[in-house]
Amino acid sequence: MKIAVLGATGWIGGTVAAEVQQRGHELIALVRDPAKFTLDAEARRADSLDPASLAQALEGVELLIASIGGRASGRHDMVAESARALLEALPRTGVKRLLWVGGAGSLEVAPGTTLLSLPDFPAEYKDEALAQGQALDVFCHADTPVDWTFVSPAAEIFPGERSGHYRLGGDQLLTDAEGHSRISVQDYAKALVDEAEAGQHPRRRIGVAY
Template sequence: MKVVLLGATGKVGAPVREELLARGHDVTAVVRDATRLPAETAAFRHRPGDVFDDAFLTDALAGAQVVVCSVALRDAAQRGRIPVELIRGVARVSAAIGARLVALGGAGSLRTATGEDLVDTAGFPAAARPESLGFREALHGLIDDAPPELVWTVVSPPMSIEVDGPRTGSYRVADDTLITDDRGDSRISAADLAVAVVDEVESPRHPRRRFTVGY
């Protein structure tokens, strides 16, 4: 399958990249800095550029069957950019070329046991709040305004993504409710989050809706 991966060097994007390649997909990695990527091969290409540039994005996504958007907006080069602006642009181009969109969203829009969204709870970290609110707006924008021809899915992670955690290939799935384990922890390894993302790429089970994963 021809997959264009936006944000292929991040905490989630890098494991998604490796999972896609391990399963034999044809991957184009769209990044700002291609020096952080492994060498190109026949099945793996680099496309350095700015995902907020419409002309670049249109060219980079050409030929994709699936677009995976895993762009983090936390570092100095991206700080202040708006998640809804990013998702809206990627959705528009994906719809125009007939590609499915699988986008990573934040955990902040997931419902807690109290019925509140996580981002609205008292203990939610203030530093993460702007990005989480932006991803919640982006999710609502897809639900309300996505082009009818676009098949999209948003994958919301749990509260904690364990960068060095093992790849077990096992995870639980929910729609809009934060998943916690027996100890009340909401977590998954980055490798298993990547498994869940690529499972959705290969076998779409959540068209035009959001789902979340966790242990």
């Protein structure tokens, strides 16, 4: 499959790009600066807020994985704006499927109670979590032909190892027997590419954790 990864020079996006390539798919990296992409694959310049540049960069692509964050630029509003731009651009490109690297803050820890709403949610991640929640709202309320899947990691995602094991959930936060919600970025990437290959959860959010 010809898979494009938007944001392939980022931490999660780069790990996902490597997983795509290791699984034998044809990788296209969509980045703002192709010179910064280090894997042996085609890199194309693209801007997540520019539907015209996206349409050109997605030529020949079968599936898009988008890893968008506003922390580096200090523009968290760009996350939901990028979701809207992608849903606008994709129907004109022939790309029918989109996997979105989501956040954990909007996952429920109890009915009607999100992780983000807890008083001990880390303040330094609140803006990022709010932005991802807004992006999820964009997807859930969009009238679009795009088969999107919003993939939320566990509450803690960390650099570790690729064990190959994980659990899938829905809108509820997954925790282990000790009450922890964790996933390595490598296993999160595996889960994301597994979903890219299987396409079992269109038009919904899924969660990934140990």
